[in-house]
Amino acid sequence: MDKLVVTIGGLSVLSFIYWFFFGKSKDEIVEVKDNIDVIVDGGYKPAAIKIKKGKTATLRIKRLDTNSCLEEIIIPDFKVKEYLPLNKEVEIKISPNKNGEFNFHCGMNMYHGKIIVE
Numbered sequence: 584m585d586k587l588v589v590t591i592g593g594l595s596v597l598s599f600i601y602w603f604f605f606g607k608s609k610d611e612i613v614e615v616k617d618n619i620d621v622i623v624d625g626g627y628k629p630a631a632i633k634i635k636k637g638k639t640a641t642l643r644i645k646r647l648d649t650n651s652c653l654e655e656i657i658i659p660d661f662k663v664k665e666y667l668p669l670n671k672e673v674e675i676k677i678s679p680n681k682n683g684e685f686n687f688h689c690g691m692n693m694y695h696g697k698i699i700v701e
């Protein structure tokens with residue numbers, strides 16, 4: 584019985600941690616009108632960006648994270664590969680002409696985000 588309580592306790596702590604780190608940010612989709620600030624710090628904030636098809640959106644990306652892993656951002660579908668200097672804003676313009684979800688990631692493909700075009 585005690586074992587069961589410990590197991591259930593452990594599982595709920597684990598699921599809370601999972602929710603805290605992965606659950607929240609996953610559903611946070613930010614819609615872009617003309618431009619959006621993206622902060623790179625232990626990942627991308629926001630990590631899900633919604634852009635209207637046929638419009639040009641400017642991503643103003645600023646890296647605060649000294650981790651060299653994040654010093655490059657790659658958006659394969661839009662042929663974007665940019666070096667991100669520390670604490671300096673880099674503008675990337677995107678003009679999507681088809682609907683869908685397009686991933687972006689760091690130079691080593693460890694941190695991810697996505698652009699949703701509708």
Ligand SMILES: [Cu+2]
Pocket residue numbers: 651652653689690691692693694
């Ligand atoms: Cu990386």
